[in-house]
Amino acid sequence: MNKLLLIVSxxxxxxxxxxxxxxxxxxxxEGVHFAYTLQYHSSQxxxxxxxxxxxxxxxxxxxxxxxxxxxxxxxxxxxxVGMAFLTNIHKQVELRLSPAFVLNDRVLTYNYQQxxxxxxxxxxxxxxxxxxxxxxxxxxxxxSDRRKNFAMYVLAGTKYSINLTTAGSxxxxxxxxxxxxxxxxxxxxxxxxxxxxxxxxxxxxLSPELKYASSFSNVLKQENTAFSTPIDKLLLRNxxxxxxxx
Numbered sequence: 001m002n003k004l005l006l007i008v009s010x011x012x013x014x015x016x017x018x019x020x021x022x023x024x025x026x027x028x029x030e031g032v033h034f035a036y037t038l039q040y041h042s043s044q045x046x047x048x049x050x051x052x053x054x055x056x057x058x059x060x061x062x063x064x065x066x067x068x069x070x071x072x073x074x075x076x077x078x079x080x081v082g083m084a085f086l087t088n089i090h091k092q093v094e095l096r097l098s099p100a101f102v103l104n105d106r107v108l109t110y111n112y113q114q115x116x117x118x119x120x121x122x123x124x125x126x127x128x129x130x131x132x133x134x135x136x137x138x139x140x141x142x143x144s145d146r147r148k149n150f151a152m153y154v155l156a157g158t159k160y161s162i163n164l165t166t167a168g169s170x171x172x173x174x175x176x177x178x179x180x181x182x183x184x185x186x187x188x189x190x191x192x193x194x195x196x197x198x199x200x201x202x203x204x205x206l207s208p209e210l211k212y213a214s215s216f217s218n219v220l221k222q223e224n225t226a227f228s229t230p231i232d233k234l235l236l237r238n239x240x241x242x243x244x245x246x
Contacts (some may be wrong), residue, residue: 015041032087035246040082041104045073046235047212053230065176065226070111078104080135084244090196094141096155102133108182110227127227133164137192149200159190159213182228183221190215190236196244207244213237 049071057065082100088097106129114123141156163186194211218233 006169020150032085033246035084035086035205035244037080037084037098037100037242037244038081039100039102039240039242040053040076041076041080041102042208042239043077043104043106044075044237045094045106045108046237047071047073048232048234050230050232053228053232057147057226057229060225066113068110068230069113071230072106072109072111074109076104076106078131079104080104080134080240084246085213086141086246092143092145094143095099096137096139096141096157096212098135098137098139100135100136102136103131104133104238105130108227125227129182129184130165132164134164136160136162136178139192143198146198146200151198151200152195153198154193154195155209156193157191159192160187161190162187164195182225183223184219184234184236185221188215188217188219188236194240196242203245205244206240209240209242209244211238211240 004131025225052208055069056067057062080100082098084096084098086094086096107128108127110125110127112123112125119127137157137159139155141153141155143151145151163184169222190213192213194209195210196207199206199208215236217235219236220228220231222228
């Protein structure tokens with residue numbers, strides 16, 4: 001949260017500096033143009049549980065866990081870097097492809113009943129889903145008229161995400177159920193929408209942007225473990241603050 005406040009503070013300082021002088025340069029031009037982006041991510045699962053999610057988990061060797069009291073999704077920070085390829089299809093409409101590499105782990109916390117001796121001493125078990133992702137968002141950006149050095153915009157589009165993290169797929173075979181990893185699918189689609197502002201400087205354009213994204217469908221890789229079995233599906237939701245430099 002402190003990092004996000006620092007980023008927003010820098011944005012307002014930059015906006016104040018840009019307001020002090022009216023620069024006439026428009027960096028867009030014609031054809032395809034490029035930008036670089038730095039991103040701060042905040043992600044969280046939306047958990048849909050099965051009707052029998054509280055039932056103790058058993059495998060071929062017998063009962064593994066006690067009954068569940070709850071499954072909680074934690075909000076987790078992450079960071080990304082990338083490029084953007086932009087082209088104007090109208091004076092105030094821009095098509096943007098902005099591939100990025102994102103590191104953003106996610107966490108689910110399982111709360112078990114404190115009866116029996118099946119779970120480790122703590123009644124809470126935290127499972128982290130490690131994620132190194134290539135995001136491929138394609139969006140339409142609708143811009144307002146420029147006022148001095150500023151132009152507001154909104155955008156909407158879709159995103160294809162490829163999860164590069166495959167650790168644990170082999171070595172987990174011999175682990176007991178409560179030691180196994182919780183994993184996501186290797187690829188999934190999301191929809192996204194956001195708002196931002198283009199701030200024009202003499203030799204470049206800075207675009208702070210706030211964007212929301214949610215997966216269209218289940219991102220959980222269903223496996224017969226104590227942690228995936230109680231869950232019907234997981235939707236992944238992201239809030240991203242980005243700085244585009246063009």
